[in-house]
Amino acid sequence: MSKLSIHVGIRIRSLRKNRGLTQEQLGELVQLPQPYIGGIERGEKNISLETLERIIQVLHIDPSDLFNGFNLPTSKHEEYELFDSIQVLLQSCSEKELIIIKKLAQVIITENNKL
Template sequence: MSKLAAHVGTKIRMFRKNRGLTQEQLGEKVQQPQSYLGGIERGEKNISLDTIDKISNALGIRPVDLFSAYPETGRKNDEEKLADAITLLLKSRSVGEIKVILKLIEDVLKVFDSKI
């Protein structure tokens, strides 16, 4: 198992679980059996660019998102999960709503920073 295959598989699993999909459900979306997706997620299978493209589209991410933080940059997996969850929440919002949310986040961070 290559380090890159394991990394990509871990990212696929994280995005899949964050979207509440089973391996079987993702497999249906990308026309691959669950057993093959399990092998990908465990880093046991090398996947083609076409499969990466299909999986990325099914998960609503960019292919590059599967390679982010490789090699490990010290960013914790929990941080990536939270960032992905926030992105998912914002995807269905209008630009105006996102601007309001951004302002709220900036205000909250100012409060946090002032307490340091």
């Protein structure tokens, strides 16, 4: 198992879970069996670019999302997972809700910087 295969597999698992999909559901959407999806997520399978493209389309992500943080320490990987989970939540918000969330985030960051 290469370091890159493991990293991409971990990212796919995280992105899949943040979207509320099981391995079986992702497999159905990309036309692959669940055990194969599990092998990808564990970094055990070398997947084709075609398969990678189908996964990217189903997860509605940019290809770079799978490679971000490759050379970063493990603690930074958790930040990527948090950013993605927040992004998924925000996608279902209205413009009005997004404006409120932005203002709240600005207040929280400003107050936190004062501490």
